[in-house]
Amino acid sequence: MKDESEYNVLLLDDDPEVIAAISSLLALETKHNVLAFTSASEAFEAIETQEIDLAIVDFLMPGAMDGIEFLIALKKRQPYSIRMILTGYADKVNAIKAINEVGLYKYLEKPWDNEELLQIIREGLERRALLRRLTDQLGGSIPL
Amino acid sequence: MAQDTEANAMTPLEQLAQLMGEYKDRTIDVPVPQKLIEQVSAEFRVLQTAQRQLMQSKNMIMLGQLMAGIAHEISTPIASINSNVNLFSRSLDRIKTILGSESIPEELREKRQMVQIVNALDKLNQSNQTACDRIVQMVQSIRSSARGDMAELREIDIHDELENALTLVHHELKRRINVIRKYGDIPKCSCFPNRLNSVFVNMLVNASQAIEGKGQISIETFKDGDTIKVKFTDTGQGIPPENIEKLFEPGFTTKPPDQGIGLGLAICKRIVMDEHHGKIEVESEVDKGTTFTITLPIKQ
Numbered sequence: 001m002k003d004e005s006e007y008n009v010l011l012l013d014d015d016p017e018v019i020a021a022i023s024s025l026l027a028l029e030t031k032h033n034v035l036a037f038t039s040a041s042e043a044f045e046a047i048e049t050q051e052i053d054l055a056i057v058d059f060l061m062p063g064a065m066d067g068i069e070f071l072i073a074l075k076k077r078q079p080y081s082i083r084m085i086l087t088g089y090a091d092k093v094n095a096i097k098a099i100n101e102v103g104l105y106k107y108l109e110k111p112w113d114n115e116e117l118l119q120i121i122r123e124g125l126e127r128r129a130l131l132r133r134l135t136d137q138l139g140g141s142i143p144l
Numbered sequence: 145m146a147q148d149t150e151a152n153a154m155t156p157l158e159q160l161a162q163l164m165g166e167y168k169d170r171t172i173d174v175p176v177p178q179k180l181i182e183q184v185s186a187e188f189r190v191l192q193t194a195q196r197q198l199m200q201s202k203n204m205i206m207l208g209q210l211m212a213g214i215a216h217e218i219s220t221p222i223a224s225i226n227s228n229v230n231l232f233s234r235s236l237d238r239i240k241t242i243l244g245s246e247s248i249p250e251e252l253r254e255k256r257q258m259v260q261i262v263n264a265l266d267k268l269n270q271s272n273q274t275a276c277d278r279i280v281q282m283v284q285s286i287r288s289s290a291r292g293d294m295a296e297l298r299e300i301d302i303h304d305e306l307e308n309a310l311t312l313v314h315h316e317l318k319r320r321i322n323v324i325r326k327y328g329d330i331p332k333c334s335c336f337p338n339r340l341n342s343v344f345v346n347m348l349v350n351a352s353q354a355i356e357g358k359g360q361i362s363i364e365t366f367k368d369g370d371t372i373k374v375k376f377t378d379t380g381q382g383i384p385p386e387n388i389e390k391l392f393e394p395g396f397t398t399k400p401p402d403q404g405i406g407l408g409l410a411i412c413k414r415i416v417m418d419e420h421h422g423k424i425e426v427e428s429e430v431d432k433g434t435t436f437t438i439t440l441p442i443k444q
Binding site for chain 1: 216221225226234283
């Protein structure tokens with residue numbers, strides 16, 4: 001299993017306060033490397049060059065690409081990444097779309113609970129590590 | 145004779161319109177039968193009530209959309225504040241641990257002012273957390289009562305909906321009304337949650353408005369055969385017997401204009417009876433109080 005500091009956690013939310021709150025929480029309670037973005041297009045550039053272990057994304061965002069489109073792109077490029085949505089707008093249609101098309105790990109609503117969020121991140125990264133080990137043992141890809 | 149039959153087939157409004165059309169270019173007085181005037185007046189009142197109901201429904205939909213929009217706008221900033229308040233508390237705990245640690249110089253540990261500052265910050269932060277919790281709870285209650293995707297039949301816990309309604313009317317009840325919960329052991333019930341929520345809000349607001357000064361509202365729930373009963377009892381002024389029968393009629397109200405236009409209970413009745421196939425009953429005694437009992441089938 002990777003050391004905590006080796007995990008790349010991507011945050012994408014157009015609200016800088018949300019980015020600041022979760023980045024500070026992760027800085028205080030974990031050693032993860034946090035990559036934070038307020039636009040999906042910037043985050044999209046990052047996934048072309050960096051491996052993302054876990055992504056926490058809001059789905060309603062201004063600009064050409066929304067959160068779900070970003071997560072679809074992430075799934076295509078990095079299928080073993082753990083993908084989560086954190087949103088203030090509970091919308092059943094988008095939630096179903098996210099679960100079906102994004103292969104979502106968790107769908108969380110704002111306001112979130114810090115302890116619960118940390119627990120979910122921990123479990124998500126354990127799952128990520130397990131997937132990686134299985135892939136290495138099988139010497140190739142495993143179906144998701 | 146043929147004309148009479150044709151006239152009879154028309155509604156009073158249509159008859160009046162025809163009469164007016166016939167005489168519109170004449171300057172003579174039109175003798176309109178008294179009975180027709182009464183029929184037209186009665187029909188006009190029905191139309192007026194229907195129009196007010198429609199306006200009220202439209203207003204409720206607009207209000208629901210507005211509330212959902214506001215809740216969404218508040219939920220993101222309050223989510224950050226709520227997280228930061230918690231983070232602040234975690235950070236203070238770390239500082240307290242460091243200050244209590246053996247490894248730091250004695251003189252720093254004994255700086256009473258430093259300890260006092262940390263304790264004061266902790267106390268302030270706890271107060272912020274309480275305030276935040278209240279906003280978060282309010283936003284969640286507004287969201288659950290206003291969200292569009294809940295306009296479908298779902299298995300819900302009636303007690304959760306009652307608590308949501310109580311949060312929404314908190315401002316109406318606080319410091320004046322003592323709420324007593326007599327929640328029984330009841331199963332989940334299939335309902336339209338946001339519709340039922342508006343009935344509960346209505347019941348609580350009515351009960352609160354019936355109480356002058358301080359008083360009490362008790363909410364009792366219990367299972368009765370295949371149904372769940374929800375009783376709202378207030379210690380208010382009560383309803384005179386002559387008004388009990390008119391209570392659920394659209395447009396009937398004894399409240400001042402700024403407190404209602406008399407559609408609340410008519411809408412509640414429609415939601416409970418037509419949409420949930422339940423019952424809504426009232427018992428009241430002047431100067432003692434009123435009990436509204438809502439009966440809902442557990443399965444729709």
